[in-house]
Amino acid sequence: MSRTLIGTRIRERRRAKKKSQTGLAQEVGISASYLNLIEHNRRGIAGKTLLAIAKSLEINPRDLTEGADQGLIDKVKEAIAKNRHIPSEVDRLEEFIGRFPGFARLIERLFDLQQEQNQNLQALSDKMNSDPFFAEAIHLMLSNITTIRSTADILQKNPLIEEKLHSKFLSNLLKESERLSQTASGILEHFEQTHSQQDKLADQTTLDTFLESNDFHLDILETGAASPEEIIEELAIETEEQKNALVILKGYETMAKALPLQKFLNKAVQLKFAPLELAAYFKTDLRSIFYRLAHLPEQNNLPKWGLLECDGSGAVLYRKQLTTLSLPRFGSACPLWPIYRSFSQPMQPICALLDMPTGERFLTYAVAQFNDLGTIGVPGTLKASMVITQDYDQLIAKTALTSLPQLSVGLQCSVCPKKECTARRATYILG
Amino acid sequence: MSKSVLIIEDEPFILEALSFLLEREGYALSSFSDGEGCIDYIKKIKPDLIILDMMLPNISGMQILENLRSSQEYQSLPVLMLTAKGQRKDRQAAENAGASLFMTKPFSNDEIIANVHKLLS
Numbered sequence: 077m078s079r080t081l082i083g084t085r086i087r088e089r090r091r092a093k094k095k096s097q098t099g100l101a102q103e104v105g106i107s108a109s110y111l112n113l114i115e116h117n118r119r120g121i122a123g124k125t126l127l128a129i130a131k132s133l134e135i136n137p138r139d140l141t142e143g144a145d146q147g148l149i150d151k152v153k154e155a156i157a158k159n160r161h162i163p164s165e166v167d168r169l170e171e172f173i174g175r176f177p178g179f180a181r182l183i184e185r186l187f188d189l190q191q192e193q194n195q196n197l198q199a200l201s202d203k204m205n206s207d208p209f210f211a212e213a214i215h216l217m218l219s220n221i222t223t224i225r226s227t228a229d230i231l232q233k234n235p236l237i238e239e240k241l242h243s244k245f246l247s248n249l250l251k252e253s254e255r256l257s258q259t260a261s262g263i264l265e266h267f268e269q270t271h272s273q274q275d276k277l278a279d280q281t282t283l284d285t286f287l288e289s290n291d292f293h294l295d296i297l298e299t300g301a302a303s304p305e306e307i308i309e310e311l312a313i314e315t316e317e318q319k320n321a322l323v324i325l326k327g328y329e330t331m332a333k334a335l336p337l338q339k340f341l342n343k344a345v346q347l348k349f350a351p352l353e354l355a356a357y358f359k360t361d362l363r364s365i366f367y368r369l370a371h372l373p374e375q376n377n378l379p380k381w382g383l384l385e386c387d388g389s390g391a392v393l394y395r396k397q398l399t400t401l402s403l404p405r406f407g408s409a410c411p412l413w414p415i416y417r418s419f420s421q422p423m424q425p426i427c428a429l430l431d432m433p434t435g436e437r438f439l440t441y442a443v444a445q446f447n448d449l450g451t452i453g454v455p456g457t458l459k460a461s462m463v464i465t466q467d468y469d470q471l472i473a474k475t476a477l478t479s480l481p482q483l484s485v486g487l488q489c490s491v492c493p494k495k496e497c498t499a500r501r502a503t504y505i506l507g
Numbered sequence: 508m509s510k511s512v513l514i515i516e517d518e519p520f521i522l523e524a525l526s527f528l529l530e531r532e533g534y535a536l537s538s539f540s541d542g543e544g545c546i547d548y549i550k551k552i553k554p555d556l557i558i559l560d561m562m563l564p565n566i567s568g569m570q571i572l573e574n575l576r577s578s579q580e581y582q583s584l585p586v587l588m589l590t591a592k593g594q595r596k597d598r599q600a601a602e603n604a605g606a607s608l609f610m611t612k613p614f615s616n617d618e619i620i621a622n623v624h625k626l627l628s
Contacts, residue, residue: 215562218591219518222613226524229616241527248520435561435569435590435597469603478577484542484565495564 082126083117084174085140089133090115104128117171149173152180155187208402208487211434213263216493220256224249282313283321291374292396297325298332324394328371334360335368341378344369348471349379351441351463352425362425362443366463370396379467384415388458400466401438402487410486411499415462418444422458428481429468433493439468439480510627511535513554515545515571516589517563525558528616529623542566546574549581556626558619561590561601569604576605585626589614 101108113119130137173180296302304325347353370383382398414426430438442462450456486492489502539545542563561568575581588606
């Protein structure tokens, strides 16, 4: 511990015990001037003198030398650095901590809280940016506001407008205000539900978090620097998660060996990332190509691919989201997505452009493949995979785009404004 | 003869407000509220300008614009794109698809009238 704090504490304790500097110096057998130097942190103190002073001040020597650890000093320094607009007496920091350890702890706690809140805000902001409900609600609110602003402006600037039209615009104004209220209530309700679903979100496994933080590209498996088992051990994955984690990581390892990164990238660039051609070149199945595409490194010149895999019940088995498209983790997505259609035509690849209600467009490839061949009387089980990218303009010539099937789809029914959709199974919550 | 403007917008109240504003400015107005079938309608009425909402039922405004621009006949038809999405990538996507101008909601009446005048001048 810094000697400066010891001197300050001795002085504080001496004053609390109402002893003079001279009296204490005499009791411990040192000169008053030397004690003065110690108390002003100009001389170090240890050994017999420290023990004698502690005894005389009726205090445990440890209370003079411990307590204000370097961690506390560093934390308060960090708080000062992050709040430079408030002039602080940095040169007297150790003295302050020594004299007012309680206040110092309070600053430390408040600073920690501030940091935590900043992180939570960032996480919330990230979540809102990828939340399909919120995006849809904001679009709707902006449309509501456009109507209200435009209509109110017309009424204000046209006082002599004919009565029938005046009443119509007033009625529009009222109805649109009601819709705006409804949208705002919907947002509130959504965030309340989100809060109650936090436990569900906590279901995110350690491996999910690890994959997301590495943008689904694991150099250590690509290069063979670590085995799946070593990663599981390193991440301290809990026993009940280990089996699934091992399946996923072994799948990655197999992919990295069968489709080595650089060799795959060279060919993929040459073939404009066309999955069917890549499958033919590498003599492998489409699902393996999808999996490889979704696990390429994040580089500006490479298209970014999302991946969704589900079983015949529609349950999501694996997903890699895009920053521009939120893929479902628990419920199903829009039933019009090609991934679900692929179950009706196993082994038949589907390529389509998806047009979202938000105006965004994605290129998708989907295929359903058999997990096993089944036996007589028992059909094989299917797994469907779909890759999705918004970077289609890098891959397909503009003239060729119009020849692709274009599907007008949604994200999930609850956030999809499409009217009269025969596939709808849940009410549009902002409707 | 007055210039004709086609508004393709599925929000009925925005459509009514825009119709009022542009008719008052002397334009001949027509409207369509669904993406589906609107290409045929455009070919039929041959408007001088289209105000096109990006988010439409069935076929998106972006898709309509791309279909239009793929035809030689509609390469220079002014299209004013409306959207509630104002991010740079959305603006870029609209420009790439061939939008003449791009406006984000909520816009002001004066602003949209000025842009219509500008595109038709």
